Amino acid sequence: MVNVPANAENQPDSIRAGAVEAAAGQPGGQNTARVPGGPAELDQVGPRLKAVLQAARYHGVELDPAEFRSATAVPTAADLSEWAQNAGMWSRAVRIRWSHLLRFQDAGPVVLLFSDGGAGLLTGASAERNIVFLKSADAPEDGEAIAVDELRLSQVWTGDAVMLRATRSQVAADAPFTLHWLTQLVRLESRPLRDIAIASFTLSVLTILPPLIVMTLVNKVLQFNSISTLVLLSAIIAVVFAYETLLGHARRLIINVVGARLDTKLQLHVFSRLLRLPLDYFERHPAGETMYHLAQVYRIREFLTGKLLSTFLDLITLCVLLPVMFYINATLAWVVVACGVVILLIILAFLKPLRRRYQRVVEAETWKSAAIGETVVGIKTVKALGLEPQRKALWDERVAEAGKARLAFGQLASWPQTLVTPIERLMVLGTMLIGAYLAMNDRSGYMVGSLFAFMMISQRVAQPLVGLARLVEDYEEVGAAIGEAASVLNRPLEASSNSIGLRPKLVGEVKFSDLTFSYIGTKTPALDRISFDIPAGSMFGIVGRSGSGKSTVARLLQGINRDYSGFLKLDGVDLKEINLRHLRQGLGVVLQDNFLFRGSIRDNIIAGRPGLTLSDAMRAAHLAGAQEFIERMPNGYDTYIEEGSPNLSGGQKQRLAIARALIHDPTILILDEATSALDPESEAIVSANLMRIATGRTMIIVSHRLASLTECDQILVMEQGKVLDVAPHAVLLERCPLYRQLWAQQNRHLDGHQGRPVAVLPRLV
Template sequence: MAERRLGPLFAVAHYLAPYRWRLAAAATALLLTAGATLAMGRGIQFLIDRGLTGGTSAELGRAVGLILFISTLIAAGTFVRFYLVSWLGERVSADLRLAVFNNLVRLHPAYFEENRAGEILSRLTADTTLLQTIIGSSLSMALRNALTLTGALIMMFITNLGLSLIIAATVPLVLLPILIFGRRVRRLSSESQDSIASVGSYAGEIFQNIKVVQSFNREGDEVKAFGHEVERAFAIARRRVRQRAILVGAAILLLFGGLAAMIWSGGQDVIAGAMSGGELAAFAFYAIMVGSGFATLSEVWGELQRAAGAAERLLELAAAKSALPDEPRQAAGSGARMAFEAVTFHYPSRPATPALSEFSLAIPAGRSLALVGPSGAGKSTVFELLQRFYDPDAGAITLDGTDLRDLSLADLRDQLALVPQQPVLFSADVRYNIAYGRPGATAADIETAARRAHAHEFIERLPDGYATELGDRGVRLSGGQRQRIALARAILKDPKILLLDEATSALDAESEHQVQLALAEVMAGRTTVIIAHRLATIRHVDQIAVLDGGRVVATGSHAQLLAENPLYARLASLQFRDDPVSEAPLRA
């Protein structure tokens, strides 16, 4: 039963394998400390019977010397054990955290649609910290007390059989509350960890969207909602603490009740001369060790139950499998021709509605293709599938005739660079963000990419230039500045295939004109796919594909589609009626 309940902790044990020698040294120190602690009982007996009642200073000196020697062994063993076990706890916690992150960062994006990021972060931080505490402290305490408890029971029976039977009779009574309350503690511990993760997730979501919260004057409402989350977590924690308190209190009461009965019975024997005062003191010492050992184990049992829940949650993350198998059977070719062949695809979170249906589209190498259509037509889905964030449910997507599923994810994505409509920047400096797709780039290469993206001038005006920290998600930059940093990143990567999600939408007119000229240079001779929200920016691409309802309904040039496709003509009339056509169109 215990193995089943603590199974996740046993599963974590293999993370200790690389440190087996430190573990062996810690175990040796643990055995030494336990043995020395047990020897202290005999030292106390010797001190009373020979040192205090022996009548000579020499006997007292030897007895005191023995006590000091045993104390030194206990201190040295405790030092070594504490250091090594604490080191192991920190090391295993770090290794487990790294293993979980290594697995998570390679999982398919759908996993993060189905699991809240805040909860995942809570598992990655709070749960690993809890395990570190268990391995580095509580587990060692449990092993030490198990050893000393077993040894003390043996020494009790050696010292006095009759009194030992009195103590032994209370053991089943102590185990009873452990069995009853232990299961409740584990269940509540798991619920408590989940509720804490929920609190962290809620707070993270609010802080990430703090401008929206404040612009709608929802601070007070969010404080109340967060308070409800906190109080729910506290209520669960309170029930868990109450169960643990009952468990520990009942164990202590029962054990020390038995100890009181033992002292009364032993005291009668001392008065009658049936045993010496030293024997009674030694027996009391061992009995106290048994009682405190059981009390500590009952308390640590609750911690182990809680840690088992944390370990189970972490192991779930470490064992999560990506829905995108990365089993390359072919190397990427030298070309950049892509094609959708009768592709049907449903997002995992929307299995009843196809995002693409019997979708076929050729993307010629070295040419530019624009995707247009109403919202929900499938434009963004095309980009998701081109980068193989998902695999199609039917049909195939090919690169130079090779199914993307036959290429390694790394090889495929090396061919691509994306400039999204809402660029993502990291809370590092400008240089790091531009070089994110090419970490080994030189400072000169980074500056050249920034100049081509018309970002160098504003970067130079930042407080520390290219070393300026951008803050969370690039919050210290304007929208247009963030987009030009993202464009510089794509330019520096120098990909075969460029994906542009209306890359100039956040720029002012002058910056847009300059960046369009830069893009025209970057796109020359490069396969480029553009999601177009403003038709004025793509009138002169090589080909335009009109999407509607997850299908390609027409392809052609701007002029052809105006004349032949009602949907494109309607979109064009709506936009060109309200907005002047750009005089600096995007050219390939």
Template sequence: MSETIEPVDAAPDGGRELHVRVLAVRAAARFHGIDLDPELLRKEGGGAPPSSAGLVEWTRDAGLWARAIRVNFRQLLKIETTAPVILLLKDGGAAIMVAADRERAVVFLRDPRAPQGTAPVPVDELQLGQLWDGTVLLVRGERGEDDAEPVFNFALLFRMVWREKRILRDIAISSVTLTVLQVIPALLVMVVLNSVIEYHAMNTLALISIVFVIAILWEAVLTWGRQMMLVMLSTRLDARLNLMIFDRLMTIPIEFFERNQAGQIGYKVGQIYRVRDFITGRLLTTFINIFMIALVLPILFYLNAFLAWTVLIASATIAVIITAFLPALARLTGRIIEAESRKGAVLVESLYGVRTVKALALEKVRSDDWDGRVALTSQLNLEMGRLSAWPQVLSLPLERYATIGVLLLGGYVALTSQNPLAAGSLVGFMLLGGRVAGPLISFARLVQDAQEARAAVGIVGEVLNRPTERRAMNTGLRPAFRGAVAFEEVTFTYEGGKTPALNKVSFSIPEGTMLGIVGRSGSGKSTITRLLQGINRDYLGAVKIDNTELREINLRHLRKSFGVVLQDNFLFRGSVRDNIIAGRPGLTFEDAIRAARLAGAEEFIERLPQGYETFVEEGSPNLSGGQKQRLAIARALIADPRLLILDEATSALDPESEALINANLLRIARGRTMVIVSHRLASLVDCDMILVMDAGRVVDIGRHADLVERCAIYRHLWLQQNRHMNPEGGRHAPTPTLAQGD
């Protein structure tokens, strides 16, 4: 293990001394080239030292791999890594293990607070046992190129299933045993008919009866056990699929969700469970039945080869019939899935917009749309039922022959053959013939189910196999932002667009600037904020923050460093406090109060029935538009971001709410860079700089008074909105007073 670790200053955070565990983790992170921000560490209640879970979360948020585990001293000596290992001590402290000597049975520890160049101290098992309870924190660097996002397909699903090798092994053993137990009754019937009845052997009958009962009971027990193992396999696969689906969806760029209906996405993703049922149901059962065929088929040929061949031919004919219908069934399955997804989109859209539906009396219109979708899916399902009925009807006579009709043919053979079948053998052949015909027929139907599953995999893959932001979220620089922003010849066109949304846009602002962006609709104002957030990254030119190109910055770090307030902000179900600290769930109640006070929300929150614990319903019906916006601003400010974006944050508010928020802007802007997009120019008068956009180009940038004088577009917009004011911005009405608070 390497002994070269860069030390961390004991008081890098404005003079405030950091906890020794924080220093240890920061030292380990610096070994991997990452400088962790202590402000992003989840705060523990009651002044307790940072927990292992909190340290792991803090480290993972920075893009590193981290895990807290418990080991003994011998295992600690065997850890092979060049990276430092953090030992969490009983008293809440920490030590860094920089080396281990197995021969001497000692580890070399360094105090995270020790100055640079301090030699590590050798510690043996007895000494360490008095300080350490076995908890270590392992930290590794970012995952590399080899850990690319796996493509969602059958291979990925099979790998998930194969991870449960122990369960699959037990299922296979129980299935083989069940197959043998299912054959035993048929063999016993043969013995009874051939020997017991002919020779009146009561003792043999009694013995066979006992064996029969034992076999049935054992089969029941094994059947229950196998079913439980299948349920366990299905449950574990469900858990992995759910985690993978949500993880993938959260890393898909937002443009995909903007272009596709939520209902369609939800229905398509839901098709993964059809694939799951195929793998753990039909496919697994069919392969289990392979052993049945391997065991029973030789017995059938031993009893009578002619009858055995007829069973095989009947089964093969059924396979040909089913295969002939597969192309038409596959095409119809794709049409049904598409129709169902469109139907689901209508339902989800109607539920999500139910307030608009009620307000505009659109119930009849939406109901007619829903009726049309239901009629189409019903028609397609009816066509599927008719089409799938044909192979079932055509193959039914052959199925019946394989299970029952072979008895008649066997009877004829018994009467006409020179080597007639005994009665017991004939009945046994009938019983065993069904055991072979069933699995063979299921093989044929497996192909049909596989076609449906393949179609479902394709549908799910349309969503999950899209390019994700994972690499951008796990790699890249994580600088400490100051807030300077620069656009250099930036050109950007939305997918499918013909004209650029931004056309060679260039401007720059120093840190701490309050920048207003104005312009007519479609001029590119919101596109600038989207590029700043890293939502769209395929632009030409350069977008820089503190002279660092935005695409070189870790995307998760970038977005955590921004506070964003939109025109229509979504509040989650939960308390007011939970919504304020949604981005930083580890923060305290005092942090929520501080953010609410800065956003001007404290006044109305205290008047709510339960204050900060008031429950916010879905859609926030118990809050006004102004209250929602102030909560959204508080949520954006909770992390004290260096850059804050307000994208039409006040355009939908009543004048009183807008005036209150505008009165707080100067206080909110203190110590941070703010980008404010607004149609209402009166709210931007106090901005340090105002950027005027038109048709994707920068027309001018400057202060309000200068722009009124020299920029025709700005002056026109200003006079349109503020004819009751002086051109220079002087108001006939008094300016709103800044809200009081810290």
């Protein structure tokens, strides 16, 4: 129940109980849903979860409470918003006022979070009556909403809310990375850009005053010795300078804010797209190449917030100053404009050659970045095999190619600058000479002051004209940078399936039916019309020679590759129809070579699961056989792991990876050659725990060590992408020649032979 202040006692009981308590819901009510990894006391968070569930259901999206994660006992608006976003919805955690609520007259439900941990659904509003309509989170979906005014709502609500809706067919995050997309991104900052434009226009007007004051000073003060006019002009100059200083400071601050916001949005967008790229992209492209292409985003950002914005502001100045120049002296103004046009024509003439030369620079720099990235990633192999001379020779070659390409580009790019420089000088000095000639032939005596004023204005006009011409040249480089970044960011996104797809409750039954799959660029299928079943809750082994397709089966189960023919069903649902995030949250995967992040052992075990505690990490470590060596470490579960895990052995890394896969209690656990890198002691520990690990889940073990598969319910034998046999270990030894051969090869030390004979020692004659 919501505590009602004493001043509400005068209200009728029906209004107070119905409008306030029903709106707040029953935070202490029971919630039978279990949230793995979430807060322990679900009766406190129940109403908030229910409210978001109902709001999502209104938009046709069914959220899964099992996917909710929260680091606090009562979920915050950010936790709930992230939950909805992970399910593919658009959602925002906001803090709004009563006046904003009155605008939601025809919008969908908005989740209001109450101060006591409860929640309610805003279903409508009436600005005329100054009320909103709320439903309790525990109320039935067809229940009626209750009218609540601002006073009553303020007793339980402080402004926290969650807005959510279904994603639209085309959102900004999914739009192609192009110049048009960047332009739309800049347009989102229309309000500060408008302020910048107003400030720039005002500053441009102010720049006119000093030249006009100088012209008046020469023509009036010096000619007629007017002290009063001089004093007045001095006061005007002081005011203008003070105002110009303050306005310029404000404009620079706004520009910095806009630049920071654009930079932040770009970086968030780039990293989000990078995470959503499919795994096969990273397998086919060097890390250095990808990083170099993405680094071009920063050049784009500098162009948008630097040269482009400054040129735009200069154009405002140009639009103000050009009419004044023509007013002062049309002849000199036409000279300035003609010089600007000639500069533009010179730069346009060099655009295509510069574009071709710059493309060579891009290719050379890409290969150079790929070389250094490959060396850094494989530095252990380089050191172990003594490959430093070979890698240095490769680096020298790539650096020479990049330097040659940059030199050729620089030599060609210097020609426009060489040709433009004298025209820039003519624009300033030429107008002064022509103006001096005109002043000598002027009998009115006012030409001298006009010449001074024109010279001051022309210096300010020359820079925008030259900057506008050079902007075209800069755009070519930025256009190439956009193409490089787009070559990565505009690839088909794996996460496009995150916002769609079914979310069935996973039990663990897997069925392959006449499935064929080929990798890109190969004609021979990796899997050729394979068919087999994996019952739910069983231990299933997969063996075969190298290249037989064992790991490909595991990749397909993870949804890494979906372009197969035939059927792969999980609990009777085609895997292509299942939401990718939902699928992978139900899987636990341990690879042969696992990556551990920088951080403590505990952080690595509970990676991505902030709602879990140390006891959860200890339980998973015990199940994986990792608890014993963790407790021997100096800081236990707080032991820090460096990049590359140099302070851990291969067996210890593998057992931590198994613990990380078990932390969220997956329905299906895939061990893809997970024990092949273990020492005999570690493998024995893991194998001893396999039966406990497999309890209550489907376990799929891909291994070339047959001894680790003897306890499996079924073992699949593969050869050249085809299924040879599926049976338990004892049956396969009898009827499968390949399995029997592999078993004999791995266990020949048990057949009583002593191995190869010892060579006869040579004798001295």
